[in-house]
């Protein structure tokens with residue numbers, strides 16, 4: 001059986017690896033337009049900042065693919081013919097498949113702004129964008145970034161390291177407050193300003209103005225301000241990269257529509273990762289999941305389904321992590337930007353305004369639904385275990401030390417967190433468990 005996977009990002013690569021683990025005989029072809037070898041997209045910023053080379057971001061040695069008989073093909077798939085089970089490549093080649101996996105990821109959003117295609121205007125998604133950014137950075141003094149999300153803040157940090165001034169436009173009232181609750185969004189907004197980034201909230205791009213050579217020379221905002229710049233970064237979200245599927249009979253909405261087995265409406269065609277959209281979203285989850293680890297899990301699920309071990313996608317607990325300049329962020333379980341009905345919260349913030357913990361719980365049962373931590377690290381396995389065990393707020397508080405994942409000799413925040421908790425919940429006071437007894441609880445020593 002010939003299995004063709006379009007897209008060699010984390011989703012496609014995980015799918016290929018798992019198919020090979022499950023079957024020694026299937027022929028696997030992995031096609032991607034971006035690069036021959038898989039690299040970590042999440043590390044793109046570190047290449048620009050000089051911390052890593054592209055080679056450092058490739059988790060597998062080049063010999064890995066031939067050794068595991070995964071054929072790599074660098075080409076763009078321009079059309080899919082589901083009747084004849086074949087793909088049309090932009091180099092004129094046609095490829096036949098028995099099973100097809102669409103794992104084509106996302107592309108940067110453009111909303112039809114005047115001047116959005118001028119030289120100097122670009123997104124930040126792929127290696128080609130990174131190369132473009134290198135060129136655009138030459139002699140640039142100022143950049144305007146449009147869109148206050150995770151990629152926007154990464155782009156801002158990258159440019160700042162090259163001494164390029166940055167104005168960041170966000171249409172929200174606080175940075176990323178369509179995802180983050182108000183307190184956390186405020187904390188991040190303050191931190192961005194501390195880095196001398198000109199954060200303009202409740203502000204949108206109206207148009208990009210060209211110079212006499214057709215390069216971007218300024219941005220006009222919806223408030224009528226003109227901001228001179230040589231780079232315009234478009235980071236107002238991403239959307240599924242699926243335009244090549246037009247006329248393929250594969251059903252799409254924003255993404256490729258799939259059921260819980262990641263099957264499309266066409267037999268033998270699957271979709272997974274950033275480009276897939278669940279026709280019926282899983283309980284409490286979004287229909288399109290655009291993060292690294294969900295792509296990984298979806299890719300593995302498709303492999304099992306193709307290899308005859310049929311199973312629905314099990315996303316486990318929602319988790320994400322990112323970095324806002326110097327502040328690391330992790331989220332476990334569901335913390336919405338506004339409390340949902342029946343929910344209450346505990347919030348603690350360090351006086352330095354860069355560290356905080358938010359725990360959301362069910363008002364009636366006290367069961368913890370999710371948590372956000374900024375500026376200090378929590379242990380993934382411990383947080384996940386407690387949430388899956390449906391532990392309550394008092395349990396989390398009592399055992400907080402066991403969840404700490406900061407390096408040795410870092411400031412311990414737990415005593416202050418407990419103090420704040422006992423003030424906020426005087427009828428439900430707790431005491432921190434000592435480290436020794438915690439080891440017993442968690443590791444059974």
Ligand SMILES: Cc1cc2nc3c(=O)[nH]c(=O)nc-3n(C[C@H](O)[C@H](O)[C@H](O)COP(=O)(O)OP(=O)(O)OC[C@H]3O[C@@H](n4cnc5c(N)ncnc54)[C@H](O)[C@@H]3O)c2cc1C
Nearest residue numbers: 007009010011032033034076077104105273274290291292
């Ligand atoms: C700058 C940046 C930072 C990020 N940081 C984080 C983070 O910290 N944590 C996190 O969880 N997520 C992060 N993400 C999101 C994460 O990288 C994506 O969710 C993940 O890469 C999606 O994986 P994928 O395999 O589904 O798609 P992709 O990684 O997008 O891979 C799809 C591949 O398919 C190729 N392709 C598309 N169409 C075709 C075609 N027609 N023919 C041939 N090839 C095609 C593309 O060129 C691409 O190489 C970040 C994303 C970016 C851009």
